[in-house]
Amino acid sequence: MESTVPEPEKGVAPPPPPPPPPKSVAERFLYDIILRVWLFASTLVSVLVMVTSKQTGLILVPPLQIPQPVDAKFTHSPALVYFVAALSVACLYSIISALASFLAMSSPRHHTKTFLHFIFMDTLILAIVVAAAGSAGGVAYIGLKGNSHTGWAKICNVYDTFCEHIAGSLGLSLLAAILLIFLIMLSSHSLYSLIS
Amino acid sequence: MESTVPEPEKGVAPPPPPPPPPKSVAERFLYDIILRVWLFASTLVSVLVMVTSKQTGLILVPPLQIPQPVDAKFTHSPALVYFVAALSVACLYSIISALASFLAMSSPRHHTKTFLHFIFMDTLILAIVVAAAGSAGGVAYIGLKGNSHTGWAKICNVYDTFCEHIAGSLGLSLLAAILLIFLIMLSSHSLYSLIS
Numbered sequence: 001m002e003s004t005v006p007e008p009e010k011g012v013a014p015p016p017p018p019p020p021p022p023k024s025v026a027e028r029f030l031y032d033i034i035l036r037v038w039l040f041a042s043t044l045v046s047v048l049v050m051v052t053s054k055q056t057g058l059i060l061v062p063p064l065q066i067p068q069p070v071d072a073k074f075t076h077s078p079a080l081v082y083f084v085a086a087l088s089v090a091c092l093y094s095i096i097s098a099l100a101s102f103l104a105m106s107s108p109r110h111h112t113k114t115f116l117h118f119i120f121m122d123t124l125i126l127a128i129v130v131a132a133a134g135s136a137g138g139v140a141y142i143g144l145k146g147n148s149h150t151g152w153a154k155i156c157n158v159y160d161t162f163c164e165h166i167a168g169s170l171g172l173s174l175l176a177a178i179l180l181i182f183l184i185m186l187s188s189h190s191l192y193s194l195i196s
Numbered sequence: 197m198e199s200t201v202p203e204p205e206k207g208v209a210p211p212p213p214p215p216p217p218p219k220s221v222a223e224r225f226l227y228d229i230i231l232r233v234w235l236f237a238s239t240l241v242s243v244l245v246m247v248t249s250k251q252t253g254l255i256l257v258p259p260l261q262i263p264q265p266v267d268a269k270f271t272h273s274p275a276l277v278y279f280v281a282a283l284s285v286a287c288l289y290s291i292i293s294a295l296a297s298f299l300a301m302s303s304p305r306h307h308t309k310t311f312l313h314f315i316f317m318d319t320l321i322l323a324i325v326v327a328a329a330g331s332a333g334g335v336a337y338i339g340l341k342g343n344s345h346t347g348w349a350k351i352c353n354v355y356d357t358f359c360e361h362i363a364g365s366l367g368l369s370l371l372a373a374i375l376l377i378f379l380i381m382l383s384s385h386s387l388y389s390l391i392s
Contacts (some may be wrong), residue, residue: 006385007355020322022371024380038257076343076345076346077333077335077343077345077346078341079337085316093327106374112388112391113388114386116385116388119315119384120384123319123377123380123381124321124377126319126322126323126326127326127373127377129328130322130323130326130327130329130330131326131329131333132330133327133330134327134328134329134330134331134332134334135330135331135332135333135337137327137330137331137334137335138275138331138333138334138335139334139335139338140330141274141275142335142338143346144349145274145313147272147273149268149272149273150272150273150339150349150351151349152346152347152348152349153336153346153347153348155346158359161353176280177323180286181319182321183265184315184319184380185315185316185319188312188315188316188383188384189312191384191387191388191391192309192311192312194348194391195308195387195390195391
């Protein structure tokens with residue numbers, strides 16, 4: 001690195017540091033696009049796994065205690081419905097933002113503002129995804145363990161496949177949240193590197 | 197880009213650009229500290245309201261159907277325990293980061309790196325707070341409405357004060373999340389304004 005900067009000689013002030021090479025900025029946008037493609041994949045698979053979680057189990061229906069087939073679907077819980085809606089929004093956003101990132105990589109004029117807007121939007125989507133994962137996780141935990149204090153019985157002993165789908169979907173939403181945090185860090189560090 | 201860099205003349209390099217006016221940066225740190233004081237207040241009150249939510253209600257205990265006093269406490273739900281832990285972490289973080297912001301306002305050397313670190317840390321704390329609010333909200337919604345599909349009965353008809361405390365605490369955690377989003381936007385816009 002030192003060999004590229006010439007030594008100041010004869011009292012002449014050193015030249016100002018060169019602007020960051022455009023290759024580096026393009027490289028940052030490339031990482032950005034790669035992360036957004038991963039975000040797209042994780043949110044899409046998360047939604048698909050949740051939507052296909054329907055399972056039919058035999059439940060003793062209270063009045064007569066006769067086993068009857070009862071469905072478990074994600075639409076039975078408002079938290080899981082919100083989860084599907086939020087992850088779908090994040091999935092759509094990943095497509096739009098990846099396109100925006102690709103366009104910004106092509107035009108060299110508006111890099112800084114693009115990074116700023118990415119931080120704003122990624123933060124909002126992160127909040128939506130994490131809130132959805134939290135609420136779905138809270139409800140899924142009751143389904144898994146039950147709650148003896150409130151008399152809420154666990155259901156995962158009957159609906160095993162349903163619960164496995166929910167667990168897989170939650171894991172993928174966690175991956176999506178981590179990718180969004182990395183995206184925010186990448187954009188903010190890109191802004192920072194343009195200053196120093 | 198080229199027009200902003202003056203042409204070097206007579207072999208002497210141009211003087212470096214003047215640093216950004218410290219008044220504007222100090223003002224930004226002042227807003228930052230004000231937001232962090234609000235964050236401290238909202239997270240502290242949220243934790244206090246949740247911790248003091250204990251209520252005793254008369255419940256028909258199943259075998260004999262005799263009304264007996266039964267407590268409702270936040271420690272009965274893992275989601276609410278996580279909520280208190282997460283909001284306590286955010287409360288502690290608001291104190292430390294307000295002090296860091298105050299120190300950064302005093303020393304004019306490391307502004308850019310401080311803003312970058314604030315974005316990183318605020319994003320992580322935002323994720324923790326929103327996940328806690330989501331999981332507590334998901335569980336509280338079951339307590340409020342019940343779920344007929346899984347046979348989970350609502351409890352807020354018995355434990356009204358308990359549920360009011362949880363609702364108030366959730367509202368304050370939502371305020372804390374909004375404040376954290378504003379803090380991230382302020383820090384990233386400060387970085388951006390140092391470039392342009």
